[in-house]
């Protein structure tokens with residue numbers, strides 16, 4: 001159960017042994033997410049550090065993300081299946097659930113992981129040959145944990161930042177819209 005609490009968006013990646021890092025269990029966990037009418041609308045494309053295609057996805061990511069992303073081993077691009085005129089909200093939700101499963105399995109397996117939304121959709125789609133009717137939902141970096149002492153100052157501070165959440169009352173109530181919402 002602690003996996004839920006231990007998962008964190010890590011900036012502490014070490015890009016050693018990236019060739020041998022397996023994401024099989026992570027992808028399998030994603031596949032077992034629930035989805036509306038069991039449509040399994042997620043499509044996942046992984047790129048591995050060291051390849052030209054990884055470099056393209058890195059460059060399509062925002063500069064602030066590149067700082068830690070460049071040391072990750074694998075980036076999984078979560079996108080939707082090809083959409084004509086479907087209920088996009090449900091499809092996005094389903095893909096998000098798959099991504100959460102993936103993050104929990106990565107955490108369970110001791111892999112650093114970090115979801116991010118800072119990327120240029122057109123560049124990501126072009127690099128990976130994603131069809132126009134598919135939407136990119138989330139990118140997920142996975143890798144091996146680095147040595148925090150080797151991190152540059154900016155990342156060291158982020159790595160040690162205490163993770164916080166709002167009070168439960170601000171987000172949850174019984175029976176009606178909460179007083180503290």
Ligand SMILES: Cc1cc2nc3c(=O)[nH]c(=O)nc-3n(C[C@H](O)[C@H](O)[C@H](O)COP(=O)(O)O)c2cc1C
Pocket residue numbers: 007008009010065115116117118138163
């Ligand atoms: C949809 C989405 C987009 C995100 N985009 C970024 C991002 O572009 N850069 C980043 O550093 N973190 C990003 N994050 C990570 C969040 O900042 C992080 O989940 C949040 O601060 C809570 O921290 P935690 O994941 O360690 O609990 C994103 C997370 C989600 C779910």
